Amino acid sequence: MNLKSTPVVRPSMPPYEEYIHEIKDIWSSRWLTHSGPKHQALEEKLSEYLDVDNISLFANGHLALELAIDALGLSGEIITTPFTFASTTQAILRNRLTPVFCDINEDDYTIDVSKIEALITEKTSAILPVHVYGNVCDVDGIARIAQKYNLKVIYDAAHAFGVKIKDRAVGNFGDMSMFSFHATKVFHTVEGGGLTYSNSKYSPVLARLRQFGMVGQESVPTVGTNAKMTEIHAAMGLCNLRHINEEIAKRGRAMDRYRELLSGVKGLTLCNPQKNITPNYCYFPVLFNKKEFGLNRDEVAALLEKNNILARKYFYPLTNDFEAYKGMFELQKTPVAKRIADNVLTLPLYADLTVEDVDGICKIILHHG
Numbered sequence: 489m490n491l492k493s494t495p496v497v498r499p500s501m502p503p504y505e506e507y508i509h510e511i512k513d514i515w516s517s518r519w520l521t522h523s524g525p526k527h528q529a530l531e532e533k534l535s536e537y538l539d540v541d542n543i544s545l546f547a548n549g550h551l552a553l554e555l556a557i558d559a560l561g562l563s564g565e566i567i568t569t570p571f572t573f574a575s576t577t578q579a580i581l582r583n584r585l586t587p588v589f590c591d592i593n594e595d596d597y598t599i600d601v602s603k604i605e606a607l608i609t610e611k612t613s614a615i616l617p618v619h620v621y622g623n624v625c626d627v628d629g630i631a632r633i634a635q636k637y638n639l640k641v642i643y644d645a646a647h648a649f650g651v652k653i654k655d656r657a658v659g660n661f662g663d664m665s666m667f668s669f670h671a672t673k674v675f676h677t678v679e680g681g682g683l684t685y686s687n688s689k690y691s692p693v694l695a696r697l698r699q700f701g702m703v704g705q706e707s708v709p710t711v712g713t714n715a716k717m718t719e720i721h722a723a724m725g726l727c728n729l730r731h732i733n734e735e736i737a738k739r740g741r742a743m744d745r746y747r748e749l750l751s752g753v754k755g756l757t758l759c760n761p762q763k764n765i766t767p768n769y770c771y772f773p774v775l776f777n778k779k780e781f782g783l784n785r786d787e788v789a790a791l792l793e794k795n796n797i798l799a800r801k802y803f804y805p806l807t808n809d810f811e812a813y814k815g816m817f818e819l820q821k822t823p824v825a826k827r828i829a830d831n832v833l834t835l836p837l838y839a840d841l842t843v844e845d846v847d848g849i850c851k852i853i854l855h856h857g
């Protein structure tokens with residue numbers, strides 16, 4: 489194993505020749521952006537793969553999320569979780585709305601549905617839960633609350649590409665789901681994102697929001713931004729999608745090995761697979777308990793780094809602890825999220841990580857004494 493450097497994530501790439509072949513016709517068509525043939529083909533292939541009625545593509549997942557909030561006409565307060573990537577909370581604040589932080593479950597780190605209702609006020613317009621690490625939220629519980637209080641639901645499904653709940657694909661819950669196609673995600677277009685939704689009325693709304701609020705060339709009925717996916721990016725997606733099942737299977741083999749070697753170790757808490765879920769093996773988070781294991785999370789991260797293995801404190805800090813929001817939120821309102829964030833380390837995981845790589849990483853963790 490080459491321990492010289494093991495990153496925490498490593499983008500999947502299609503064969504070079506395949507990508508070159510895919511973009512070749514762009515040189516004659518000169519159609520580079522604005523819903524070209526690659527964009528259209530990717531939309532079609534993705535709606536098939538994700539098994540959804542509608543999908544709209546964007547320059548990245550974050551802008552997709554900002555525009556989902558806009559398209560649904562949300563106002564006031566949005567109930568969400570702080571155990572997520574910056575994007576989720578930033579998207580709410582960039583829309584000049586107020587995030588209200590709900591705590592998370594101890595076992596799967598998704599929103600604790602039993603704590604949502606207490607946070608609802610007359611200003612609440614939506615719930616924005618995160619399928620964090622590809623773990624699926626309690627979609628039925630969330631739907632019941634949303635219906636009772638007439639709230640919209642947007643899922644941050646950035647981690648959940650290809651995940652299924654029983655036979656139902658994850659992008660079919662709530663009003664919209666956002667998928668990120670960033671380079672480090674399970675499926676990527678270098679940078680990119682998508683929104684899935686069952687109500688087709690959002691399709692033209694999203695199309696104009698991502699194109700400066702314009703309809704055609706002379707009509708500008710709304711305020712919009714520029715969030716279009718280019719043909720060059722869509723072409724990367726078309727190539728990567730052809731290999732996605734094998735890439736996910738390879739991740740699965742690496743994760744199985746981690747579980748084999750690390751489960752049952754005193755002081756380590758692994759995130760157990762959820763029941764009735766088809767996973768995508770996107771992240772492998774581990775909680776470290778110093779009293780029982782001998783090292784805390786920061787010490788394990790430092791030990792790995794000394795061996796040129798980069799693990800990540802993903803997600804630390806919590807978004808309600810960001811310097812940018814100083815004084816706005818109270819950390820003690822989400823104690824479970826705080827404890828998880830303080831003890832979690834996400835170990836390297838990507839399709840090309842071999843079983844031998846995993847053995848090497850685990851050896852260093854387990855023989856720390």
Ligand SMILES: *Cc1c(COP(=O)(O)O)cnc(C)c1O
Pocket residue numbers: 548549550551572573575576618644646647667668669670679680681
């Ligand atoms: C990656 C990610 C995003 C944002 O996606 P980009 O495509 O990088 O803009 C949003 N939420 C979560 C939880 C993410 O991990």
